Every structure is written in C-alpha cells, then in structure tokens.
Amino acid sequence: xxxxxxxxxxxxxxxxxxxxxxxxxxxxxxxxxxxxxxxxxxxxxxxxxxxxxxxxxxxxxxxxxxxxxxxxxxxxxxxxxxxxxxxxxxxxxxxxxxxxxxxxxxxxxxxxxxx
Amino acid sequence: xxxxxxxxxxxxxxxxxxxxxxxxxxxxxxxxxxxxxxxxxxxxxxxxxxxxxxxxxxxxxxxxxxxxxxxxxxxxxxxxxxxxxxxxxxxxxxxxxxxxxxxxxxxxxxxxx
Numbered sequence: 001x002x003x004x005x006x007x008x009x010x011x012x013x014x015x016x017x018x019x020x021x022x023x024x025x026x027x028x029x030x031x032x033x034x035x036x037x038x039x040x041x042x043x044x045x046x047x048x049x050x051x052x053x054x055x056x057x058x059x060x061x062x063x064x065x066x067x068x069x070x071x072x073x074x075x076x077x078x079x080x081x082x083x084x085x086x087x088x089x090x091x092x093x094x095x096x097x098x099x100x101x102x103x104x105x106x107x108x109x110x111x112x113x114x115x
Numbered sequence: 116x117x118x119x120x121x122x123x124x125x126x127x128x129x130x131x132x133x134x135x136x137x138x139x140x141x142x143x144x145x146x147x148x149x150x151x152x153x154x155x156x157x158x159x160x161x162x163x164x165x166x167x168x169x170x171x172x173x174x175x176x177x178x179x180x181x182x183x184x185x186x187x188x189x190x191x192x193x194x195x196x197x198x199x200x201x202x203x204x205x206x207x208x209x210x211x212x213x214x215x216x217x218x219x220x221x222x223x224x225x226x227x228x
Contacts (some may be wrong), residue, residue: 002156033215043151043159043204045215053168056215095214104216106158 004107006092010115013082021077021110023092032075033093033104034105036060036068043091049075082114116141119207121219128226132190136222138205141186149216150190152181153202161189164205171216195226 005024012018025032034046035102048055049067057065075094079086084115089111120139128134138148151159164170164182165179165188173181178191192199205219 029213034218042220043218045214045217048215060216093158104161106160108158110155 002105004094004105006090006107006110008110009108010024010064010111010113012115014113015084016081017018019079019082019112021090021092023075023077023094023107024073025075025092025094026096026105027073029038029094029096029105031055031095032067032069034077035091035093035106036088036111037091038088046077046090079112082112084114087112087114117217119205119217119219119221121205121220123145124220125223126225127194128192128194130195130197130226130228132195134199134224135189136194136203136205136220136224137187137189139185139187140207142156142207142209143186144209147208147214148179148181148188149206149208150177150219151204151206153204155220159204160189192224195224197228199227200224200226 007022014047032049035043036046037043045058046065047057047061064066064080089109091109095104122137127136149164150162152162153159163174163177163179165181167183170181176193181188203222203224206216208214208216
C-alpha cells in the first residue's frame with residue numbers, strides 16, 4: 001500500500017535554529033498538508049498546498065514557517081527560528097483529490113524537540 | 116465554531132464489549148465526518164467516515180451514528196479487541212479546495228483481555 005514517508009523520525013534542535021522537515025507524498029497525490037500534534041493534545045492543521053502554492057494556512061503558521069515542493073517528489077516544512085513551543089509531532093499528509101471523501105494518507109510523523 | 120468536542124478522554128472496555136466515543140460540533144457547514152485511529156508512534160489512519168445525508172454507516176465492527184439535528188456523531192466499536200487499543204480522533208471538514216480537517220481532542224481506548 002502506498003505510504004507517505006517522513007524524515008527524520010526524530011529531530012532535536014537548539015532554540016533559534018532552523019529546521020527542515022521532509023516528506024515524500026504518495027506519487028499521484030496532488031494535495032499536500034502539514035499538521036502538528038503537541039504531546040497529548042489534538043492534531044492541528046497547519047497548512048495545505050496545491051499547485052505549488054499555499055491553499056490555506058492556520059493562525060499557527062506564522063512567518064516563521066514556510067513550505068516548499070522543491071522537486072517532483074518532496075514536500076518540506078521549514079521553521080526558520082525554532083521556539084520551545086514548536087516541540088511537537090509534525091505530520092505530513094497527502095490526498096489524491098481535494099475531496100475528503102477520498103481521505104488523507106498521513107505519514108508517521110517527525111518528532112521535533114526544541115531544547 | 117470550528118471546534119469539535121470529543122468525549123470521553125479515555126475509555127477502558129473489556130474484550131468483546133462495545134466501545135462508544137462521542138463527538139459534537141457547532142459549524143453546520145461541516146459536511147464530512149471521519150474517524151481516525153492512531154497507534155503510538157504512527158500517524159492517524161482513516162477508519163471510517165460519514166456525510167451528513169446518512170444517519171449511520173457500518174464497516175465491519177465499526178459504526179458511525181450521525182444525528183444531524185443534534186450536531187453529534189459517535190463511533191461504536193462492536194466486539195472490541197485488544198488490538199483496537201489506540202487513540203481515536205473524530206474530525207470534521209467542509210468543502211473547498213483545502214479540505215482541512217478539524218480534529219477532536221482524542222480518546223485513548225484500552226481494551227482489556
């Protein structure tokens with residue numbers, strides 16, 4: 001079964017450093033998403049991306065965050081200057097169409113720890 | 116208005132029992148209500164989903180009941196098994212190009228053998 005692949009699985013970074021989280025969506029999917037889950041809390045939408053541009057972003061997705069699809073396969077989330085409160089699981093997801101009937105496929109996540 | 120409220124926070128059920136998790140929403144523009152199952156260290160996986168034009172959907176041991184007038188929906192897991200032990204999230208979404216999911220707060224289910 002096709003998977004969404006995320007790397008690394010765990011990243012530890014110093015406060016103020018830049019991090020890039022990487023995702024390889026399912027190959028024929030066109031819509032890409034980032035969500036985050038602070039430990040013990042609910043999963044929260046960050047951003048959606050379609051046709052090489054952001055479709056929607058949440059209040060969490062401020063100027064410190066950016067997304068990019070640098071080539072035909074990768075989808076990245078960059079945090080420019082990490083803060084302690086950015087510590088969370090970050091999930092990438094992709095969907096074939098922009099219709100949620102088809103559901104998302106989530107990756108296994110990257111655990112980001114900011115120290 | 117964008118919130119989805121989920122209860123209970125945790126649930127312990129005996130093997131073979133029925134697990135029931137409830138969710139409520141406010142925004143009547145939501146038109147898609149999925150349930151996700153999440154095992155430790157994994158991403159959420161779509162379990163079952165319903166649209167508001169039906170009151171019930173069943174897939175194997177999993178059933179969603181939907182009450183549009185009350186703006187509530189619930190997940191029933193029949194004949195619960197230890198392998199069902201996981202965190203369950205309800206979610207809601209509305210149409211549009213982004214289809215972002217609004218998640219509930221999650222229910223940690225433990226099925227005891």
